[in-house]
Amino acid sequence: MCTPCCISQLACCCGSAACSCCCNCCPKIKQSTGTRIMYAFYFLLVTIVCCIMMSPTVEKELRDHIPFYSELCERMNAGENCKTLVGYSAVYKVCFGMACFFLFFAFFTIRVNNSTGCRAAVHNGFWLLKFIVLVACCAGGFFIPGQETFLEVWRYIGAIGGFIFLLIQLMMLVEFAHRWNTNWNSGVKYNRLWYAALAFVTLMLFSGAVAALVFMGVFYTDPEACLLNKIFLGINGSLCFIVSLLAISPCIQKLQPTSGLLQPGVISVYVMYLTFSAFSSKPKEMVERNGVNTTVCVFPLNAGTESDKKIVTIFGTIILFGCILYSCLTSTTRRSSAALRVCRNSEPEAERARCCFCFGDDTDDCDEEKTGGGQNVVYDEREATIYTYSYFHTVFFLGSLYVMMTVTNWFHYDNHKIEKLLDGSWSVFWIKMVSCWVCLFLYMWTLFAPMVCPKRFEA
Known part of the structure; x- marks a missing residue:
């Protein structure tokens, strides 16, 4: 029964129709949401391929279980046991293709204001053709002449782009904290339970x-080692305490009445997470005790068996790429774009307190169409786009560079394995530690910005 329905939906892959699921029992989906999910799926698919390329375990399994593996690699001109398809250089080439794919669409969709034009149709449809183009771009990276020069130059471009994406991610966290507080504060005057919810969540965050x-x-x-850990733990803890006092100080409250403890609570939790991640990423320190070299200042699981290390690595990888996808999808709305410019949204605020405020308001009036017996698609961008198409692809372009640098352990790429993603290096440690300070600085800037640039924050 599902076969005819699925066949009828294949048209959305080769045409300009909005992509929808096979079954009409699925809930309706907005065109803007479905499109972003599809691009996120492409992004995640290439990311998984990059992780596989950095995994010697997967390479060994393929070599042991695929018949004529060596002969197949030779016919593909991929070197002995497909050596050119694994390692950091292969990840650089694949991510180069993905970055080019999103960069092309960033230029292609400039000044697209609604979904009725031909460029918008390409952006919102033709999924099978775009997937073929993406695969071709990723494969094309392996045929670039002058591989040594390309890898050297691309490495520094990736580092710059990855750092810019990290800044966007931190700015979106600050915007998320302010939006959460504003949304729940809007419900206090109607229902006192929202005030209790604010107080409870704030208490949980600081706890x-x-x-x-x-x-x-x-x-x-440790009493005998880890001096850097002691210093940075004291600095980051003190800074979190300072920004919490600033948020409720009278001078800040006068200009921003909605400023409270919820925002510094969110920032403090994230800073503590980054600090923990930085400490976990630092090379291990050894101390001689009773004539035996002992590893100190490590996470208990990370010092245990190989299975424990795999659990920590998998969990950390899921958190990492979950944050990347969230940043790519949420930083492209018009409201978030205004937040990145550090100015008040020009549209009038009409907040309605909701528990899931970050997923948008489903009460918008939109046209709804039935698509070939399949899922209902709500065409919510015929009048104006919900997000900026060009900026959306730019964020994914920067996200591609960030994934490339993260999977290859930034500048410590030699002999790196995806299984050792959390084993640590000094470059990763300093990147995460600096991210803590940048996040705190960005939040403090949002507190003082109305004093420094009052005209930008006029309603």
């Missing part, structure tokens, strides 16, 4: 931050 601080003080410090 989590303090618990993380104590946890790192116990496991990531």
